[in-house]
Amino acid sequence: MQSVAVDGVLIGIVLLMAEFLAVAFSGRRGPTGLLLSAEQILDLLHYAWAAAGALVLAVAWNLFAGQIGASPGRAWVRGVPEWETPLEWNRTLRGWFAAVFIELTFFTGWLITELDLVTFLTKFGKAADIVRGLLHPSGGVLHEGLVLLVQTIFLAFMATAFAIPVAFLLAFPSARNLTRSSLAARLAYTVARTLMNFVRAVEPLVWALIFISWVGIGPFAGVLALWVHSVAALTKLYSEQIESIDTGPMEAIAATGASPLQVLRYGVVPQVIPPFLSFTIYRWDINVRMSTIIGFVGGGGIGYILKPRVDLGEWGEVGTLVLLIAATVWLMDVISAKIRERIV
Amino acid sequence: MTREAAIRVEGLGMVYPGGVRALEGVSLEVHQGEFLAVLGLSGSGKSTLLRCINRLIDPTEGRVWILGEEITGARGARLRALRRQAAMIFQQFNLVRRHTVLTNVLSGALGRSPLLPSLVLSFSAEERERAIGCLERVGLGDRIASRADALSGGQQQRIAIARALMQEPRLILADEPVASLDPALRHSVMRHIESLNRDEGMTVVCSLHDIDLVTRYATRMVALRDGRLVWEGVPDEFDHATFKDIYGEEAQPASNTGF
Numbered sequence: 001m002q003s004v005a006v007d008g009v010l011i012g013i014v015l016l017m018a019e020f021l022a023v024a025f026s027g028r029r030g031p032t033g034l035l036l037s038a039e040q041i042l043d044l045l046h047y048a049w050a051a052a053g054a055l056v057l058a059v060a061w062n063l064f065a066g067q068i069g070a071s072p073g074r075a076w077v078r079g080v081p082e083w084e085t086p087l088e089w090n091r092t093l094r095g096w097f098a099a100v101f102i103e104l105t106f107f108t109g110w111l112i113t114e115l116d117l118v119t120f121l122t123k124f125g126k127a128a129d130i131v132r133g134l135l136h137p138s139g140g141v142l143h144e145g146l147v148l149l150v151q152t153i154f155l156a157f158m159a160t161a162f163a164i165p166v167a168f169l170l171a172f173p174s175a176r177n178l179t180r181s182s183l184a185a186r187l188a189y190t191v192a193r194t195l196m197n198f199v200r201a202v203e204p205l206v207w208a209l210i211f212i213s214w215v216g217i218g219p220f221a222g223v224l225a226l227w228v229h230s231v232a233a234l235t236k237l238y239s240e241q242i243e244s245i246d247t248g249p250m251e252a253i254a255a256t257g258a259s260p261l262q263v264l265r266y267g268v269v270p271q272v273i274p275p276f277l278s279f280t281i282y283r284w285d286i287n288v289r290m291s292t293i294i295g296f297v298g299g300g301g302i303g304y305i306l307k308p309r310v311d312l313g314e315w316g317e318v319g320t321l322v323l324l325i326a327a328t329v330w331l332m333d334v335i336s337a338k339i340r341e342r343i344v
Numbered sequence: 345m346t347r348e349a350a351i352r353v354e355g356l357g358m359v360y361p362g363g364v365r366a367l368e369g370v371s372l373e374v375h376q377g378e379f380l381a382v383l384g385l386s387g388s389g390k391s392t393l394l395r396c397i398n399r400l401i402d403p404t405e406g407r408v409w410i411l412g413e414e415i416t417g418a419r420g421a422r423l424r425a426l427r428r429q430a431a432m433i434f435q436q437f438n439l440v441r442r443h444t445v446l447t448n449v450l451s452g453a454l455g456r457s458p459l460l461p462s463l464v465l466s467f468s469a470e471e472r473e474r475a476i477g478c479l480e481r482v483g484l485g486d487r488i489a490s491r492a493d494a495l496s497g498g499q500q501q502r503i504a505i506a507r508a509l510m511q512e513p514r515l516i517l518a519d520e521p522v523a524s525l526d527p528a529l530r531h532s533v534m535r536h537i538e539s540l541n542r543d544e545g546m547t548v549v550c551s552l553h554d555i556d557l558v559t560r561y562a563t564r565m566v567a568l569r570d571g572r573l574v575w576e577g578v579p580d581e582f583d584h585a586t587f588k589d590i591y592g593e594e595a596q597p598a599s600n601t602g603f
Binding site: 248249251252253254255256257258259261262265266267270271273274 | 395398400424425426427428430431432434436437438439440441442443451452453454455456459462463504507511517
């Protein structure tokens with residue numbers, strides 16, 4: 001059953017990619033007389049037919065596996081049958097299927113992402129203006145840029161600082177090795193992990209938009225957006241650190257008759273504090289970089305004045321701001337690396 | 345009047361998740377005041393047996409009593425109260441490496457300390473005094489403020505003994521306490537454990553693999569092989585044939601032990 005499902009999905013994808021390429025190379029034109037775009041072709045494909053065909057083929061392949069060789073799904077679920085293992089890939093149907101699958105993926109991908117080497121190699125001229133501007137930064141925006149750079153650094157700092165206590169408390173229920181003892185602990189683990197995975201999956205940019213409409217445009221919205229994302233990211237890093245601790249001291253403290261909280265305080269916390277500090281400084285570093293993008297949508301900081309200059313094509317001023325950001329990121333990187341070296 | 349056993353183990357069995365069987369049908373009694381050595385190859389179940397006694401590991405079969413009270417099945421405060429009666433000493437010392445020597449010893453008092461102050465590493469003056477006393481007994485009274493990991497292996501194990509002493513237990517469970525120490529330091533650590541047994545009247549259960557140490561310190565010994573109890577006796581009865589029984593035909597005594 002499982003093997004038919006795996007085969008069905010794989011064969012279905014192959015059928016759809018084959019149809020996509022067939023339409024693309026048929027020279028069919030849309031109502032406007034132009035060649036069909038990738039999106040238009042994707043719209044045309046016969047998904048239901050492909051699914052039905054894939055199901056039939058998958059069932060057939062599984063039924064006749066003894067004669068024509070194991071299907072990918074069957075090999076995945078039950079392992080490759082003994083009589084097939086000594087064969088080269090091009091002596092088995094499964095091997096040919098894999099080869100066709102990979103080729104089709106590559107050609108389809110080329111068309112769907114609209115790769116165009118000719119344009120890439122011949123149209124550099126348009127970008128030259130931008131590069132020239134970036135290489136000739138203008139001083140006009142330097143003062144304003146420096147002021148907002150300070151705001152950016154503090155924005156990232158506040159977001160990180162507020163994230164520490166929340167992530168610290170969430171890290172313990174999120175650590176697998178501490179949450180196996182009871183049903184309630186397992187439940188706390190599942191809830192904490194699911195929540196944090198969801199928060200982390202949402203881009204900081206989206207959080208910024210949410211908080212901008214909540215508290216208005218400005219650095220506070222940026223702090224909140226980075227804070228939410230940092231909590232989720234730090235919780236994950238912290239809890240992974242907790243999962244990798246030496247359990248010896250925990251055992252020793254538990255053996256004295258200490259309570260679970262005391263075991264955490266003496267057996268776990270001292271071991272994880274230095275790596276926690278190191279992760280936190282690293283996170284501050286990341287937040288400085290991210291706050292630039294957050295600023296683009298109105299979250300304060302240097303990104304906020306970068307956006308209008310990009311829109312107006314003032315490449316000299318953009319160059320100044322980009323250099324300021326690059327220098328700060330580089331400096332934070334060096335400093336945080338040095339501090340982390342000392343702590344661990 | 346017969347005194348209750350310090351430890352009673354009945355039909356103890358342990359199968360780890362994943363199916364590895366570490367103990368099978370182990371029954372034994374440890375009398376108060378004795379120094380019981382547990383022998384066996386590594387992997388024979390010695391560590392598992394010791395950890396099942398204070399329930400650091402939950403046995404899958406059988407029952408254990410500490411000083412007449414059943415610890416298997418005990419939960420929460422009752423389990424912790426029973427654990428306080430049995431201090432543990434580990435092969436890898438298991439100190440809190442980043443804490444000071446004194447804090448490590450004070451952690452032995454956690455079972456009887458009020459929760460909130462203990463969470464900020466605060467202990468009463470009386471307990472601190474007692475901890476310093478414990479350190480002086482193991483000859484480390486001058487290293488109170490050092491970080492635990494700044495000390496040598498032998499010294500770290502003596503801190504662990506001071507921590508056990510601080511617990512004011514009636515039993516000591518020692519899991520290969522000298523196996524990761526330099527041979528020259530083994531007797532100094534063993535003598536401290538012996539003093540807990542002789543001077544404080546604590547019952548000691550100590551796993552050891554060095555026959556020399558067993559015959560020198562133990563008053564009675566038991567041997568495990570593949571998770572089963574295969575021999576029980578006093579050091580005088582231990583001979584070459586017994587050695588082969590416990591360790592297998594291939595084994596040779598590691599040092600010249602006289603047989």
